[in-house]
Amino acid sequence: MSAPDTNVRNQERAHRPSLxxxxxxxxxxxxxxxxxxxxxxxxxxxxxxxxxxxAATGSEAAATE
Known part of the structure; x- marks a missing residue:
């Protein structure tokens, strides 16, 4: 059952910030x-x-040369 005295415009205005x-x-x-x-x-x-x-360290660099 719905409320007998419903003002839709007032409800729209009341709910506007929430929406x-x-x-x-x-x-x-x-x-x-x-x-x-x-x-x-x-x-x-x-x-x-x-x-x-x-990166190669000093000993590894010498071994590869």
Whole structure:
């Protein structure tokens, strides 16, 4: 059962700040998600495919010459 004396315009006005807050939060989350995607697409994670060889020390450099 619904309330017998409902004023929809007053309820719209009363809930407007809450609805703006929800929309604002959704926009912030969407911007953070897009930023996160951009960050990881521009900086791919290291998967270990590249292997760096250590620099030669003095004794190893003399042995190879």
């Amino acid at each position: 703006w807050g929800i929309w604002g939060a959704l926009i912030v989350v969407a911007l953070l998600f897009v930023g996160w995607l951009a960050f990881y697409s521009l900086n791919p994670a290291e998967d270990g495919a590249t292997v760096e060889t250590p």
